[in-house]
Amino acid sequence: MDALGAVQSVLVLGGTSELGLATVRGLLAERPVSVILAVRDPERSRTEADALRAAGAKDVDVVQFDATAPEHDGFIDSVFDRHGDIDLVLVAFGVLGDQQVSESDSAAALAVVQTNFTGVVSVMVPLVRRLRAQGHGTVVVFSSVAGERPRAANFIYGASKAGVDALAQGYNDALAGTGVTVLTVRPGFVHTKMTTGLKPAPFSTTPEAVAERVLHGIRTGAHTVWAPAPLRGVMTVLRHLPRPVFRRLPG
Numbered sequence: 554m555d556a557l558g559a560v561q562s563v564l565v566l567g568g569t570s571e572l573g574l575a576t577v578r579g580l581l582a583e584r585p586v587s588v589i590l591a592v593r594d595p596e597r598s599r600t601e602a603d604a605l606r607a608a609g610a611k612d613v614d615v616v617q618f619d620a621t622a623p624e625h626d627g628f629i630d631s632v633f634d635r636h637g638d639i640d641l642v643l644v645a646f647g648v649l650g651d652q653q654v655s656e657s658d659s660a661a662a663l664a665v666v667q668t669n670f671t672g673v674v675s676v677m678v679p680l681v682r683r684l685r686a687q688g689h690g691t692v693v694v695f696s697s698v699a700g701e702r703p704r705a706a707n708f709i710y711g712a713s714k715a716g717v718d719a720l721a722q723g724y725n726d727a728l729a730g731t732g733v734t735v736l737t738v739r740p741g742f743v744h745t746k747m748t749t750g751l752k753p754a755p756f757s758t759t760p761e762a763v764a765e766r767v768l769h770g771i772r773t774g775a776h777t778v779w780a781p782a783p784l785r786g787v788m789t790v791l792r793h794l795p796r797p798v799f800r801r802l803p804g
């Protein structure tokens with residue numbers, strides 16, 4: 554952080570995520586920052602790194618990262634040891650999976666959970682340890698409205714996001730007063746490569762619009778943001794619908 558508390562460095566876990574990259578571009582529109590992209594295949598990520606340099610990043614480092622690795626303590630330590638303080642971390646990796654396949658193939662179901670939930674737990678523990686030691690930092694965790702009340706059409710993904718959401722909310726409360734905050738982001742349907750070919754849900758939005766909500770949440774010190782904002786009210790209603798009604802909702 555600089556003297557005014559502005560973000561100087563950002564680590565993106567899932568560095569090819571369209572939501573993560575849109576958030577970094579939003580930051581770069583305000584000021585130059587140093588960017589670390591943590592990706593599965595660094596060779597394939599040159600284009601993203603070049604685009605961020607062209608958008609004004611101070612420097613861009615690309616590091617190898619797989620959320621399904623057995624542990625991430627060494628990875629997190631190596632990133633912090635090499636880069637020093639990191640002000641903002643975007644936990645942006647995730648897979649949607651295929652609900653129908655997951656219901657008959659435990660390996661497919663576990664792949665969703667191990668990436669979206671176990672992977673987040675595995676990075677959050679060493680990450681928060683380092684952020685607490687440096688005394689400041691914001692972690693943005695991409696949850697989903699799918700975790701607020703899982704639907705029959707994608708409850709394996711929804712269950713993984715419910716777990717992530719609880720983890721992020723719990724961490725934020727546990728970290729009160731430490732200088733470290735955790736922002737839970739609950740997007741609805743966003744047009745990214747994750748949703749390519751799917752029928753857009755109501756209130757569908759763009760990565761840029763989600764990024765605006767994320768940056769507003771960081772600036773205002775929010776604990777949770779919905780994207781788009783009206784989903785907060787929509788989900789409050791949906792969460793309380795009687796089960797027989799909820800079950801019959803289309804899609």
Ligand SMILES: NC(=O)c1ccc[n+]([C@@H]2O[C@H](COP(=O)([O-])OP(=O)(O)OC[C@H]3O[C@@H](n4cnc5c(N)ncnc54)[C@H](OP(=O)(O)O)[C@@H]3O)[C@@H](O)[C@H]2O)c1
Pocket residue numbers: 566567568569570571572573592593594618619620621644645646647648649668695696697698739740741742743744745746747748
């Ligand atoms: N798009 C939506 O409608 C939506 C809605 C609600 C929540 N979200 C959540 O928002 C986050 C970002 O989604 P997005 O829309 O930006 O999707 P995206 O563009 O498809 O990005 C997903 C990212 O996750 C990475 N990833 C997948 N498995 C990984 C693993 N094992 N290790 C490391 N990285 C891995 C992918 O890397 P590769 O390039 O290597 O595949 C990719 O960078 C996700 O958590 C998603 O669940 C998305």
